[in-house]
Amino acid sequence: MRNQPWPKQQQRKQQQGFTLIELIVALVIVATLAVVAAPRFLNFSNNAFEASIKGVEAALASSLSFADAKIAIDNADTSIDYQGQTISLTGGMPAASAGTLRALLNIEVPPSWTRNWQTVPCSEPEFCILGNMFPGKNGYVAVPDYPLTQNGGQDRASYIWPRGYVLKSNGCYAFYINEATKGVYYSGSIVEGC
Incomplete structure (x- = not known):
């Protein structure tokens, strides 16, 4: 009786590679997936910045609530002690300064700073902060x-924006506004430019 290895060898030979048609079909599938999925994956970095700013907005709102309680408890007019830091008050509310944002959000003072926030992207580790801005002051960004x-700077705004962004042109920032003349403040975020 004779051993017949030939059909097994032929079968093995057919399973060793892909045909040209199989390769073309695989490339078409991968290309289609890339075209459909790439925009979603490429948009993740923008979504991350937007989520980061929304997180700052939520943290700021929460901190402002705690500051409001501290102001009421202490019956404070000029300043409060907030987690070991002094926050100045304007119109009975936290002042719209960079120092206020740093204290409320527990952010360290950056080692360097540029006054060219309108043209130079933020280069701090996470965020840049700008405060005490009002209409008529150079660099004021209307929210x-x-x-x-x-009105001579009685009402003021402060901003916090992420690394890599320019405050005015990008529109990706959280804000705090102290409208002392009306006795109200606002906080929120602008994320259309993220």
Whole structure:
């Protein structure tokens, strides 16, 4: 009786590689997936910045609630002690300064700072902070839906924006506005430019 290895060898030979048609079909499938999925994956970094700013917005709102309670408990007019840091008050509310944002959000003072926030992207480890801004002051950024009137700087705004962004042109920032003339403050975020 004769051993017949030939069909097994032929079968093995057929399973060793792909045909040209199989390769083309695989490439078409991968290309289609890339075209469909790539925009979603490429948008993740923008979504991450937006989520980061929304997180800052939520943390700021929470901290402002605690500061409001501290102001009421202490019956404070000029300042409060907030977690070991002094926060100045304007109109009975936290002042709209960079120092206030740093204290409320427990962010360290950056080692360097540029006054060219309108043209130079933020280069701090996570965020840049700017405070005490008002209409008429060089570099003031009007917050949509919360315009301040030019009243000699009594009402002020402060901003916090992520690394890699420019404050004015990108529109990716959290804000705090102290409208002392009306006795109200606002906090929120603008994320259309993230």
